[in-house]
Amino acid sequence: MPYLLAAEADKIQDFIFRSSRLREVVGASQLLTRFCRSIDDTLAKKHGGQVVVNDGGSFRVIFDDLAKARAFGADLAELYRLALGGSLTVAEPVRLDGDFRKANEQAGERLRWAKSRRQGAIAEVHMPYVAFCASCGVALARKRERLTGRRATNRSSYICEACRAKAAERDRKPRAILDELYEAYCTSLGTQPTINLDWPEDADDIARLDLRQRNYVAYLVADGNGMGRTFGMCGQEQLTKLSEGLSPILQDSLAAAAASFRNVVSEQAHMIPMIPLILGGDDLFALIPAPYALDFTRRFCLEWERRMKKLADEIGLTDLPRPTVAAAVVICKGTYPYALAHRRAEALLKEAKRQSKLLAAETGEHLSAVNFEVILGNRLAGQEDDDAEHSRIVRLTLRPYWVCDGDLSQNAKERGLEIKTLLDQRLTLKDIPSKRLAELRRCFEDVPTSITIRDRNQTMQTWTNRQLDNVLQRLSTTSRAKLETALTTLGKSRNDSNSDHHWREIRRGDATPFAHGMLDLLESWDFAQDLEYRPDDYEPQEEEA
Known part of the structure; x- marks a missing residue:
């Protein structure tokens, strides 16, 4: 009797954002992607499993018997701890009686149950007279060495094993995310990839693209709407193809928007005008130039819609409503902490998703939505949010805005x-x-x-x-x-x-x-x-x- 096992990494954003340098944030995202992709040819093969989903820290694997599924789950959690230094929740396997959609829904429920009842705590070892990591400031340092990167100094710093692995992954060849994104970027530009490509290393590099020389950058967050329903409509083969196709859609959409920017802005022509910090599944967090940031995001959304519709048609999801995506842009100084920008962008994204969901529920129409905020100087984000009561009478904003490749319907205009x-x-x-x-x-x-x-x-x-x-x-x-x-x-x-x-x-x-x-x-x-x-x-x- 076959069994379906569901597993998911815990607190992925905490793992990725625990480092202070963007080089290590990018490396962490690549490290997670490489770990997920490696499972198919390593651990799953060892236990005789058939991988259905292995992307974005989420796994769905089918086994012939219960013992193999449980053994794989235990080994997967331990391997994740050793490789990435984090925890991974494994649900009790679900019997697969032929109805994959029902089994997948049950596996998801068991995974949520396991996450909500996770016991115990993982604590860092503490000893007197030891140094903490100079990058994350949380873990104990393992080595004292010089940091890598174009802005690194000759001074050595204490660094933990996790941050060291992230930094090494950023420079590792081939790179799981950056190389694929660069290839998509060159395709959109209509040029051939070159060896001497130049990725931004931190916000200061992107800030050099600010046309007014005020060192502003933009952080873009995006998430597909109704993806839970989309996954729930999939059979086994459809789910595998959908999971494999989501990250390339994000890459191609981001690359197309970046190529449009490069075609009109010639400053820093040698540098790729964006850097992905999180890119997996239908989730995106990227650093992009502040000039043209709103149209950059609009074009990203339209390209995502087009490519997602094409993928849905190819895998036979004919009853799927028009695919839409919610996006949020936070425009701020290059010195503004990226973690705070991400937190604010998530709040803006939530409002954009809410508006798209309300439109669909009330009118049956599906549209992507974009929300944004400009943070002046280094003030705290969200300080000028509308009062909940007064915003029902007068709002000083029309945000979020719709994204539409044509005329809006009357329902959307209202x-x-x-x-x-x-x-x-x-x-x-x-x-x-x-x-x-x-x-x-x-x-x-x-x-x-x-x-x-x-x-x-x-x-x-x-x-x-x-x-x-x-x-x-x-x-x-x-x-x-x-x-x-x-x-x-x-x-x-x-x-x-x-x-x-x-x-x-x-x-x-x-x-x-x-x-x-x-x-x-x-x-x-x-x-x-x-x-x-x-x-x-x-x-x-x-x-x-």
């Missing part, structure tokens, strides 16, 4: 705007003097939000007549006409709905707050370019001082 709309208005308003843009931003930041729903119409009319009009009157006729058009596009026409303001009513769950996208545009001004246009196309021709 819930937001397409991200391309924001990019179009960035080009339209490029000639407005920076002084007036600053005044406009302060004007929108001062919108009253602590109001009742009964008074909001009158409050917005008063704000428009007294504050917004004061800014508009200082513009030339041409600039004012462009700004009026943008105010209408990112909100509504001033005289629509028997009201004298541009704030539009949108649907957010069971609430219908007033919202506008102008502040989103002004906050992301330096990063909202369209990759159809070169940087020179955005140089302003100011009409007035």
Whole structure:
């Protein structure tokens, strides 16, 4: 009687992010990928197992009998501990009676049960008069040696075995993730791979691509929508092909967006303009350039949709709804801690996924969504989140935005705007003097939000007549006409709905707050370019001082 075993690595992000240097973060991600791929030809073969899934720290393996499955599970957990220094949860094998989908669902339930009831704790050995690792600051150092990398100094540092292995994996040839991604990048560019490729090593390298020389970078997080349902629809062979195809889809989509960026931005032409920190399954965390970051993300989402739809058709998932992905971008200084950027991006991603899920549940329509935030200087992320109560009445943002390769439906428009709309208005308003843009931003930041729903119409009319009009009157006729058009596009026409303001009513769950996208545009001004246009196309021709 065959059995299906499910196993999954614990706290993968803690393992990857435990190092302070991005070189070691990349190495950790590659180390996990190489470990997963090696199981098929090593441990699974030893125990006579048939691998169905072995990617992203997740495993599904079929065995002929229960004893072999249990022995494999024990060896897998121990091998993971020895190779990566972490823990891996193994569920009790499930009998496979011919219905793979049912067995896979039961295996998933047993795995969640095992994770929730994991007992015991793994602690680092502590002794007096020992040194902690200079990179992670958590584990005990094993060696004192000079760190590798182009910015490494000649000084030796104490380093633990785990960080040492991550750093070695980053420079190891062949590289599980970087080499494949570089090949996809060259394919998208239409060039041949070269030996002297130059990957960024840290945020400082990507910050050199900031066109305004202010050292901003962007962190991109993405996750496929409804992937649990997609996996649940798969038979055994479909699940294997889907698991094998997800990482290449991420790689190709990220490479295509990076190639589009490289085609319009020539600075640092020798360097690949992105670095993947986590890339496995349908999960992505990557460091990308801040300029064009929103369109970079939009193009990534569209490419992912296209490739995922192609894969679903190839493996016979004909009843699958339109594949969509949620993405979040955090734009910050290169010195901002990547772990904090990731934490904020995950919160933004959660909101994007929620909006996509609500749209599908309420209308049956499936769209990808993009959320973003610009962190100025080194302030803490999320400090300006809307108050939960007041955001049901007035929201200063339209985020998250939809991603659509065409016109939005009326249902989608009632819930937001397409991200391309924001990019179009960035080009339209490029000639407005920076002084007036600053005044406009302060004007929108001062919108009253602590109001009742009964008074909001009158409050917005008063704000428009007294504050917004004061800014508009200082513009030339041409600039004012462009700004009026943008105010209408990112909100509504001033005289629509028997009201004298541009704030539009949108649907957010069971609430219908007033919202506008102008502040989103002004906050992301330096990063909202369209990759159809070169940087020179955005140089302003100011009409007035």
